[in-house]
Amino acid sequence: MTNNLLLGGTVRLVPLSTDHAEALLPSASDPEVWRWMPRRRPETVTQMRVLLSEMIADPARRCFAVRRCADDAVIGSTSLYDLDLTESRAEIGATWFDRSCWGGPYNAESKLLLFGHAFDDLRLARLALRTDNLNVRSQQALSRLGLVHEGTLRSHMRRQDGTRRDSLYYSLLADEWPAVRDRLRARVAAKTT
Numbered sequence: 001m002t003n004n005l006l007l008g009g010t011v012r013l014v015p016l017s018t019d020h021a022e023a024l025l026p027s028a029s030d031p032e033v034w035r036w037m038p039r040r041r042p043e044t045v046t047q048m049r050v051l052l053s054e055m056i057a058d059p060a061r062r063c064f065a066v067r068r069c070a071d072d073a074v075i076g077s078t079s080l081y082d083l084d085l086t087e088s089r090a091e092i093g094a095t096w097f098d099r100s101c102w103g104g105p106y107n108a109e110s111k112l113l114l115f116g117h118a119f120d121d122l123r124l125a126r127l128a129l130r131t132d133n134l135n136v137r138s139q140q141a142l143s144r145l146g147l148v149h150e151g152t153l154r155s156h157m158r159r160q161d162g163t164r165r166d167s168l169y170y171s172l173l174a175d176e177w178p179a180v181r182d183r184l185r186a187r188v189a190a191k192t193t
Contacts, residue, residue: 006113009069010105010192013113016056016063016077021048023074024065027098034096036135038157038165055079055094066097066110075101078110080118088125090118105191111145112184119177126173132159133166142170146180 006013025048027033034041042048055063060083066076076097083090092114097107118124129147131138143149147170156167172180 006064006117008109008113008188010188011075011109011113012067012069013064013078013110013117014067016052016065016079018049018052018056020065020074020077021045021052024048024052024077027076027096030099033099036132036138037094037096038159040160060084063094064114066106068101068106075106076110078114080114083122085122085124088123089128090122090124090126091128091130092118093129103191105188107141108184108187108191112181112188115172115177115180115184119174124174126171128169128171130167130169133168139168139170145183146176147172148176 004015022045025042025045028042028048028051031041039051042051052063055061058081061079061081062083063079064077065074066078067073068075076095078095079093080090081093092111095107095110101107115127118127128150129142130153131142133152139149150169150171153167153169155164157165159165
């Protein structure tokens with residue numbers, strides 16, 4: 001990590017700022033992109049700035065904008081949150097990408113960079129990710145990476161439509177990171193050739 005920049009071959013993660021609001025609004029305001037997010041979908045640049053300000057203001061969160069290396073476009077966002085250096089743990093979330101980037105190397109490489117930052121730079125012992133019980137695509141992706149499904153928090157939070165969601169928790173431990181790193185590298189390589 002150099003100056004809070006996480007650099008990969010197809011993306012780089014840069015510290016998130018409210019200056020990214022305009023670039024992130026098209027993807028964040030897309031109902032399909034935002035479908036599984038527990039927060040209200042932003043519909044204006046002002047709403048996007050407020051959302052980003054709230055995220056950035058949280059001292060237990062490290063937020064990043066995802067920039068595509070080829071053209072420097074902001075294509076998404078991701079965060080470490082509930083970061084507890086004393087307990088050596090964090091969660092990853094508030095991750096979204098422009099729909100045009102789905103299926104490419106961008107999410108996989110973003111995870112590679114963020115997991116590497118968490119385990120190699122911050123020396124965390126544990127990362128957790130959670131997803132809506134109806135978000136099968138996310139569950140399959142986390143399982144393919146080798147993350148462990150730990151359990152389900154029933155009726156954990158309210159969805160945007162007011163219904164209650166169960167949250168499925170997945171985790172990755174420091175001693176599991178090398179194998180997951182290899183899988184992520186292989187996925188990124190396969191998607192960039």
